[in-house]
Amino acid sequence: MAKIPHRLYLTEDQMPTAWYNLRADMKEKPDPMLNPATGKPCVEEDLYPVFCKKLAHQELDNDTRFVDIPGAVLDMYKNYRPSPLCRAYNLEKALDTPARIYYKFEGNNTSGSHKLNSAIAQAYYAREQGLNGVTTETGAGQWGTALSEACAYFGLPLTVFMVKASYQQKPFRKAIMHTFGAEVIASPSDTTDAGRKLLAEDPANPGSLGCAISEAVERAVKGDNVRYVLGSVLNQVLLHQSIIGLESAQAMELLGEYPDVVVGCAGGGSNLGGLIAPFARDKILGKADPRLVAVEPASCPSLTRGRYAYDFCDTGKITPMARMYTLGCTFTPSPIHAGGLRYHGMAPILSKLYHDGYMEAESVTQTNVFDAATLFARQESILPAPESAHAIWGAIKEALRCKEEGRSETILFGLTGTGFFDMTAYESYMAGTMQDYVPTDAELHKSMDKLPKIPGIQE
Numbered sequence: 001m002a003k004i005p006h007r008l009y010l011t012e013d014q015m016p017t018a019w020y021n022l023r024a025d026m027k028e029k030p031d032p033m034l035n036p037a038t039g040k041p042c043v044e045e046d047l048y049p050v051f052c053k054k055l056a057h058q059e060l061d062n063d064t065r066f067v068d069i070p071g072a073v074l075d076m077y078k079n080y081r082p083s084p085l086c087r088a089y090n091l092e093k094a095l096d097t098p099a100r101i102y103y104k105f106e107g108n109n110t111s112g113s114h115k116l117n118s119a120i121a122q123a124y125y126a127r128e129q130g131l132n133g134v135t136t137e138t139g140a141g142q143w144g145t146a147l148s149e150a151c152a153y154f155g156l157p158l159t160v161f162m163v164k165a166s167y168q169q170k171p172f173r174k175a176i177m178h179t180f181g182a183e184v185i186a187s188p189s190d191t192t193d194a195g196r197k198l199l200a201e202d203p204a205n206p207g208s209l210g211c212a213i214s215e216a217v218e219r220a221v222k223g224d225n226v227r228y229v230l231g232s233v234l235n236q237v238l239l240h241q242s243i244i245g246l247e248s249a250q251a252m253e254l255l256g257e258y259p260d261v262v263v264g265c266a267g268g269g270s271n272l273g274g275l276i277a278p279f280a281r282d283k284i285l286g287k288a289d290p291r292l293v294a295v296e297p298a299s300c301p302s303l304t305r306g307r308y309a310y311d312f313c314d315t316g317k318i319t320p321m322a323r324m325y326t327l328g329c330t331f332t333p334s335p336i337h338a339g340g341l342r343y344h345g346m347a348p349i350l351s352k353l354y355h356d357g358y359m360e361a362e363s364v365t366q367t368n369v370f371d372a373a374t375l376f377a378r379q380e381s382i383l384p385a386p387e388s389a390h391a392i393w394g395a396i397k398e399a400l401r402c403k404e405e406g407r408s409e410t411i412l413f414g415l416t417g418t419g420f421f422d423m424t425a426y427e428s429y430m431a432g433t434m435q436d437y438v439p440t441d442a443e444l445h446k447s448m449d450k451l452p453k454i455p456g457i458q459e
């Protein structure tokens with residue numbers, strides 16, 4: 001057999017033309033979303049004030065196996081897709097492992113992450129429905145950047161509420177969003193009731209994700225034909241991200257490979273849900289038995305220490321409630337945590353797979369994550385995002401296990417993005433000042449005890 005190339009790019013013609021909806025093949029579906037006003041399962045119309053009609057349909061559709069990717073979305077995908085499947089030859093050598101390590105690299109676009117895959121779809125459907133604009137929040141900035149790119153392409157006005165601390169610390173993120181024509185507002189701001197209230201209490205408030213979400217939601221709800229959009233967790237977002245897994249499966253097949261283990265980082269679960277989709281299908285249908293591993297930060301451990309319960313998908317409490325592993329939507333991860341992945345819950349689809357034993361989960365502290373990030377950067381010449389480095393850590397752990405057991409397994413992991421805007425975190429790691437933080441049980445209980453009460457379902 002010919003030597004496997006360092007990077008395999010599918011051709012444009014080989015690119016998938018439909019997203020894959022794993023729910024269609026799940027024997028047990030995720031529990032239904034509930035309308036918080038009635039406590040009853042949501043119907044599509046319940047979601048129209050929150051999501052575009054097509055996206056509301058995708059959100060609740062447990063049956064359609066393949067959803068055609070609209071032509072305009074495919075056209076923009078082709079600006080940066082298919083993304084390469086890479087063989088980590090150098091990392092394998094450095095680890096002296098018999099394992100074959102592959103990674104799917106999603107950082108080859110200006111936003112620097114996989115988030116663009118769903119941003120394009122969401123902007124497209126918003127434009128198609130004739131919305132006057134969308135709003136969102138951004139913490140670290142990847143989602144805001146991705147959505148700015150997508151909205152620029154489709155000519156859709158966008159307002160991004162950016163946590164004030166990040167706004168000040170990451171001026172170049174803001175500049176990129178401006179370049180793509182987005183309005184970027186430091187949150188808390190004096191443009192909304194929610195922001196003004198906080199500023200009246202403390203004019204120096206550095207902001208939080210929760211506050212930015214409240215402002216973005218308020219702007220959307222009070223706006224004329226404007227919607228708030230979310231970049232992870234939702235079923236629709238995992239559907240869009242399935243392009244990652246479909247391309248990976250296709251490329252591996254061309255190489256005559258199939259993963260024994262698939263590893264991904266998990267914040268809200270969108271990249272991991274997309275990456276594992278075709279492999280989870282094979283596992284559910286009994287065609288193959290790959291291990292599926294989620295890696296989450298020890299500072300925000302929703303799968304490994306959270307509760308499987310109904311909760312809001314957003315801190316602003318406007319989305320319907322979903323049953324998922326959650327730390328409670330009032331949970332605030334430690335500010336000393338450098339990477340992203342600070343989301344309180346986990347996508348309902350992944351939560352269900354984990355609950356039913358199809359998926360495993362691990363948590364890791366951030367200094368260990370940066371050990372892995374640095375080793376990877378030096379071997380593979382890609383500067384990984386701290387979020388992505390959680391997956392690298394997981395893949396290295398598996399590769400070292402293979403070495404110990406003398407097994408030449410095939411490992412596939414998702415490299416979700418690049419870390420050029422995270423150099424303060426890299427610096428603190430190199431200076432030895434980076435601290436690990438693991439919340440106590442008491443801290444987690446504080447927010448988990450405040451989960452919403454739903455008569456007859458969750459008291």
Ligand SMILES: *Cc1c(COP(=O)(O)O)cnc(C)c1O
Nearest residue numbers: 232267268269270271387416417
């Ligand atoms: C947002 C982000 C993540 C985490 O989000 P998921 O929805 O869990 O995929 C991971 N990596 C990068 C680079 C990100 O920007």
